[in-house]
Amino acid sequence: MGEKELTKFFEEYLQTKPLFKNKKALQSQYMPKTIPHREKEIDKVAGILAPILRTERPSNLFIYGKTGTGKSLVVQHVTTTINEIAIKNKLPIKIFYLNCKLKRIADTEYRLVAQLSREFGQEVPTTGLPTDEIYKLFINQVEKEKLLLILVLDEIDQLVSKVGDEILYNLIRLNTELKKSEISIIGISNDLMFTNYLDPRVRSSLSEEELVFPPYNAIQLKEILEHRAKSAFNENVLEEGVIEKCSAYAAREHGDARRALELLRVAGEITERKGLEKVRIKDLDEAESKIERDRVLDVIQSQPKQSQIALYSILKSHSNVKEDAPIFTGDIYELYKELCFKTKIRPLTQRRISDIIAELDMLGIITAKVISKGRYGRTRQICLAIPDSTIIKVNDILKEGLNI
DNA sequence: GTCAATTCACATGAAAGAGACCACGGTCTAGTG
DNA sequence: CTAGACCGTGGTCTCTTTCATGTGAATTGACGA
Numbered sequence: 001m002g003e004k005e006l007t008k009f010f011e012e013y014l015q016t017k018p019l020f021k022n023k024k025a026l027q028s029q030y031m032p033k034t035i036p037h038r039e040k041e042i043d044k045v046a047g048i049l050a051p052i053l054r055t056e057r058p059s060n061l062f063i064y065g066k067t068g069t070g071k072s073l074v075v076q077h078v079t080t081t082i083n084e085i086a087i088k089n090k091l092p093i094k095i096f097y098l099n100c101k102l103k104r105i106a107d108t109e110y111r112l113v114a115q116l117s118r119e120f121g122q123e124v125p126t127t128g129l130p131t132d133e134i135y136k137l138f139i140n141q142v143e144k145e146k147l148l149l150i151l152v153l154d155e156i157d158q159l160v161s162k163v164g165d166e167i168l169y170n171l172i173r174l175n176t177e178l179k180k181s182e183i184s185i186i187g188i189s190n191d192l193m194f195t196n197y198l199d200p201r202v203r204s205s206l207s208e209e210e211l212v213f214p215p216y217n218a219i220q221l222k223e224i225l226e227h228r229a230k231s232a233f234n235e236n237v238l239e240e241g242v243i244e245k246c247s248a249y250a251a252r253e254h255g256d257a258r259r260a261l262e263l264l265r266v267a268g269e270i271t272e273r274k275g276l277e278k279v280r281i282k283d284l285d286e287a288e289s290k291i292e293r294d295r296v297l298d299v300i301q302s303q304p305k306q307s308q309i310a311l312y313s314i315l316k317s318h319s320n321v322k323e324d325a326p327i328f329t330g331d332i333y334e335l336y337k338e339l340c341f342k343t344k345i346r347p348l349t350q351r352r353i354s355d356i357i358a359e360l361d362m363l364g365i366i367t368a369k370v371i372s373k374g375r376y377g378r379t380r381q382i383c384l385a386i387p388d389s390t391i392i393k394v395n396d397i398l399k400e401g402l403n404i
Numbered sequence: 405g406t407c408a409a410t411t412c413a414c415a416t417g418a419a420a421g422a423g424a425c426c427a428c429g430g431t432c433t434a435g436t437g
Numbered sequence: 438c439t440a441g442a443c444c445g446t447g448g449t450c451t452c453t454t455t456c457a458t459g460t461g462a463a464t465t466g467a468c469g470a
Contacts, residue, residue: 306453351454374462
């Protein structure tokens, strides 16, 4: 593009009427003022937490629900309201929201408590202190002022599956150590079976109250999308049926509102880039595959080098082998060792590669099924789980990243 | 032909190690008054 | 005398290795019909 064309391009860009009025309304952090179809849940959460306004400790609460069913949204909605009231009436209430999935912030016991202390304004080293030391720091902070504390732990299943359930036990036990203050815990989990893995003592005290968020159905999704689209898009830029298709798509995937919104947003972005005036139904498919491709590429690029080599081995043997012929762990490991030799990287043991393959499976890049070949042993049967068009891109990225 | 034992090629678990971070306290050094 | 540089120690955290145990069906081989 020459300079003139570039100017022209920008001129034209400025000329075209923008599709979006407020794109933020479609992003996942957006907090809408009203939350359709969650009135009952809001009432319940509010009811459970209300005693805190009379300076009584509310029950611990446990919330289940699949992704994109509005759990975090509802809790944040209620807690921010409480916070406002507390500030207005000068009540000694503090509410902390922590997402346990956030890497390097709250994904281990130490980091979680450190983060809590930080919220109190206490400077805490990111590492280096013994864990009980950090607990002491935190307790001191809390005890300085008489407080009622609500601790919202989002995606708590992630945390527990990583570090075990002692952390919850410790948190619950904090109450007995605190003299002036009191803590309630709100746990939010995507995994419905989560509490089954917990120590019974922890389970009973953690889920004094329980709440399940059902998935949205297609009709509800449609209303949510309409509601948000109204503030996100300008008038008349959505073709008839776009919202319906988005909601149908998300309803298929266990009623995940977040995905529906993302789909709508990406479709809008694609339309904008194409310079079209209206979001068309047929662009939704493109949006869908773009979302998927971006996700895959993102995941792969954030993988450590060793996983990338392992994945590259899988890609390579996938292209070597005839259509749909199964690939086994042993083959991958041989190829992997060869690649390591070529690139002068120290190869990992088969044990580790086995785990890495399982991890790639978890990420949805491959599917690996454990099968038994009878006399010929037990192994994983590995297939790629990404479309061909993406495979090529993945291949390029890996090649570049690994200098092969 | 039937049935239990065998066998393969890994899967899966547990525990411990390596190495990168980091804080803290003590010691050393150079600069200052 | 003091601020800053420089250790050693002890802690966390992530990624790995080592060692040990588990596993499911094809294959084998003994057995009886």
